[in-house]
Amino acid sequence: MKLTFCLENILTGRVNLVDLVDTLCVDHSVIEKRASVLAHSDSSLCFVLGQLISKDYLDSIAEEINEKLQQEGSTTxxxxxxxxxxxxxxxxxxxxxxxxxxxxGQQDTNDPTVIFTDAFVARHRAHIRGVLSAITRPTQNPNDIQIPGMAEKLILSGRVPGILSGGRQVHRAMYIPSIYSRTQNEWVDNFLKQNGYLGKLNVFKISV
Incomplete structure (x- = not known):
């Protein structure tokens, strides 16, 4: 009990048990056992990698993380x-x-280890919409699409006309704008009307 009392009083947020060996003049194994018991009996404490960590300490680093997150927009x-x-x-x-x-902030739905601010997501959504809207022909790996799934959501919602093929992995994705498909279809229709046929070479050229 005396050792537990000492641990409670020494702990100011985060302490490595190795540092307590000399301070308390007690064997490390004894300190570790007591620390484990203390962490299990006190919900405000965590025992992680040989360290006792208080919830107040975790709240304080969460505040630091939030400050950095608001400045940079994202973190991992x-x-x-x-x-x-x-x-x-x-x-x-x-x-x-x-x-x-x-x-x-919010977790990336495709990678929960990535955290974004709402403002970052909104800015990036607008940027992706602008990038995709400016594309007039099939383009693989459109530039600056950093949030997987964002382009797909914009396309499914109808905010960006086109389709995304090649999977959800950004480096493999191929964006095909509706204007390109429409232009190809019009070319085919006009060619058929004028010539009455559509040869294999013509099909190959337009990649139908």
């Missing part, structure tokens, strides 16, 4: 893991629990 769990030196699964759980409260 990989970046946060590297910065805070915490496990990926744990970091993701911390973020998800605080989305909509401390952290004002």
């Amino acid at each position: 769990i990989a970046e946060l893991v590297k910065h805070y030196e915490l496990p990926g699964d744990f970091m993701l759980e911390v973020i998800v629990e605080r989305l909509g409260t401390i952290i004002q």
Whole structure:
């Protein structure tokens, strides 16, 4: 009990148990056992990678993450893991629990380890719409489409006329604008009316 009391008083947010060995003059295995018991009995504490971490500390780093997120528009769990030196699964759980409260953002529906702000998504949606609207012929991997699925959503909603083929992976996707298909169909109709036939060479040229 005395050791548990010491741990509670030493803990100011995040502490590595290795650092407590000299401070408490107690064997590491004993500290680790007590820390585990403490974390299980106190919902405000977490025991992660040999460290005791308080929920207040997690809230404080969530505030830091939100500030950075609002400035940059997006972040990834990989970046946060590297910065805070915490496990990926744990970091993701911390973020998800605080989305909509401390952290004002949303997860990418295709990759939950990517976090966006609503403003970033809105800006990127408008950008993608502009890029796709300017395309007049089939184009593979349209430039600057960073959010997988965004182009597909715009096309399905009718806000961008065309189709996306080749799968949902951005680097393999082929965008075919409606104006291109319409132009090809008109060319075929006009050729048939004027010549009465459509040869294989003609079909090959227009890639029907």
